Amino acid sequence: MSRTFRLKTPFSERGLEKLNIGDKILLSGVIFTVRDAAHKLIKKQIDEGKKTPFNLKGSVIFYAGPTPSKPGNPIGSIGPTTSYRMDRYAPFFYSLGVKATIGKGSRSKEVILAQKKYKAVYLAAVGGVAALLARHVKKAKVIAYPELGTEAIRKLWVEDFPCIVANDIHGNDIYKKR
Amino acid sequence: MRKISVNKIREKVAMLCKKANYKLPDDVKSAIKEAYNKEKSELGKDVLSQIIKNYEIAENSKVAICQDTGIAIFFIKIGEDVKIVDGDIYDAVNEGVRNGYLEGYLRASIVKDPLYERENTLDNTPAIIHLEIVSGKNLEITLMPKGAGSENMSKMTILTPSASEEDIENFVVKTVKEGGANACPPLIVGVGIGGNLESCTLLSKKALLRKIGTQNPNSKYSQLEKKILKKINKLGIGPAGFGGIYTALAVYIETSPCHISNLPICVNLNCHAARRASLII
Numbered sequence: 001m002s003r004t005f006r007l008k009t010p011f012s013e014r015g016l017e018k019l020n021i022g023d024k025i026l027l028s029g030v031i032f033t034v035r036d037a038a039h040k041l042i043k044k045q046i047d048e049g050k051k052t053p054f055n056l057k058g059s060v061i062f063y064a065g066p067t068p069s070k071p072g073n074p075i076g077s078i079g080p081t082t083s084y085r086m087d088r089y090a091p092f093f094y095s096l097g098v099k100a101t102i103g104k105g106s107r108s109k110e111v112i113l114a115q116k117k118y119k120a121v122y123l124a125a126v127g128g129v130a131a132l133l134a135r136h137v138k139k140a141k142v143i144a145y146p147e148l149g150t151e152a153i154r155k156l157w158v159e160d161f162p163c164i165v166a167n168d169i170h171g172n173d174i175y176k177k178r
Numbered sequence: 179m180r181k182i183s184v185n186k187i188r189e190k191v192a193m194l195c196k197k198a199n200y201k202l203p204d205d206v207k208s209a210i211k212e213a214y215n216k217e218k219s220e221l222g223k224d225v226l227s228q229i230i231k232n233y234e235i236a237e238n239s240k241v242a243i244c245q246d247t248g249i250a251i252f253f254i255k256i257g258e259d260v261k262i263v264d265g266d267i268y269d270a271v272n273e274g275v276r277n278g279y280l281e282g283y284l285r286a287s288i289v290k291d292p293l294y295e296r297e298n299t300l301d302n303t304p305a306i307i308h309l310e311i312v313s314g315k316n317l318e319i320t321l322m323p324k325g326a327g328s329e330n331m332s333k334m335t336i337l338t339p340s341a342s343e344e345d346i347e348n349f350v351v352k353t354v355k356e357g358g359a360n361a362c363p364p365l366i367v368g369v370g371i372g373g374n375l376e377s378c379t380l381l382s383k384k385a386l387l388r389k390i391g392t393q394n395p396n397s398k399y400s401q402l403e404k405k406i407l408k409k410i411n412k413l414g415i416g417p418a419g420f421g422g423i424y425t426a427l428a429v430y431i432e433t434s435p436c437h438i439s440n441l442p443i444c445v446n447l448n449c450h451a452a453r454r455a456s457l458i459i
Contacts, residue, residue: 001220002220002221022221022420024224037296064245065245065285065287066245066285067241067242067245067247067283067284067285068283068284068285069283070241070283073241076241076242076245076283076285077236077241077242077243077244077245077285078245079244079245079246081246081327082326082327082330082360084360104327104360104362104418104419105327105359105360105419106359106360106419124418124419124420126225126228126229126417126418127244127327127362127418127449128229128232128243128244128325128327128362128449128450128451129228129229129231129232129244130232130242130243130244130245130246131232131233131235131236131239131241131242131243132228132231132232132235133232134241135235148298149286149298149300150245150285150286150287150298151298162228164221164420174419174420174421175359175419177421
């Protein structure tokens with residue numbers, strides 16, 4: 001039987017040590033959507049010595065770009081995109097204090113090493129269940145790069161958002177386990 | 179000649195965009211339910227139950243099944259007795275996509291320039307449009323909104339005529355082994371065998387239009403479909419890649435004659451949100 005943990009964001013290092021791959025997580029609090037284009041822009045801002053659009057320390061990044069929200073709904077359908085595309089950036093973001101990324105699919109060796117080094121985790125949500133996951137998003141706000149459309153950075157307030165631990169801080173990988 | 183106005187095409191295309199993105203085809207739903215009943219892994223079963231809840235919410239609330247509402251791929255069969263009037267069919271389809279995606283709160287996922295600017299067109303146009311002339315006086319439009327997660331893990335190669343059945347099996351299974359977990363399993367695996375560089379890829383895509391439960395009419399190929407499916411489901415990737423039996427729901431092979439010097443093969447993966455919708459005007 002898998003263990004289930006209810007976790008609140010932002011994350012500190014301590015709580016993450018107990019997590020093992022395959023553990024079920026119900027996540028509550030603030031998370032930020034950052035996809036391909038926004039990764040590039042944040043990196044550029046940091047390289048130029050500018051402030052980041054949100055505080056990276058202890059933050060949780062969700063690789064996702066929602067559909068437009070229907071009137072009355074806080075957000076449209078939203079689910080994880082494939083994470084390996086962000087592998088080039090992930091070690092850099094972890095080094096700056098990001099404590100978890102949420103996406104789908106396996107990560108590179110470099111990313112797993114960075115997670116071990118910076119005591120961060122990678123959580124996998126189920127791809128293609130975006131109508132269901134949207135129900136766990138209570139509020140959403142575009143906080144940077146609105147010109148990117150779906151790829152803008154959104155601050156999401158989530159409640160019991162379901163995901164599982166795909167890479168823990170001990171260097172384990174659920175995609176290699178089978 | 180039977181006249182069909184582009185106005186009608188535009189309207190029907192917009193409707194198809196919404197329908198395809200909100201409602202999963204019944205055969206796909208049944209296959210997922212069956213997988214849920216038979217899956218042995220705890221996490222795998224949990225994933226399948228999320229998938230079932232999700233398509234129910236999407237259908238009932240008329241919202242997108244997946245946030246990746248895809249690039250809109252059209253397969254249009256025009257009867258030779260049909261005359262398209264009042265404008266251009268390509269424009270009509272693209273306008274229909276624009277309207278359908280905007281009205282339906284579907285995601286715009288197309289960038290204009292692939293390499294440099296990569297600026298989003300913001301209305302999900304242009305669509306990919308495959309036109310085919312057939313006999314008769316009908317216009318049949320099929321839409322497959324296809325996400326990039328599964329498309330990015332698809333592969334094509336050109337083997338030599340010495341390739342064996344086993345080489346084909348290995349290429350398909352290896353493609354799933356390497357990329358399957360990223361492509362939102364349980365997958366539907368479309369395989370094109372034969373043709374040439376561009377037609378083979380189209381065969382593999384057309385294979386994905388088949389209903390789950392159908393098989394290749396040639397018994398050798400239908401046997402091969404079953405054999406490959408069995409091998410794929412021994413990989414252990416399972417739903418969402420979390421481990422389990424159901425890495426794929428189906429394998430479909432479509433074939434075409436090819437050159438004496440080669441044996442093209444393409445594997446086009448589709449995710450469990452295998453969306454498609456058709457109508458006839």
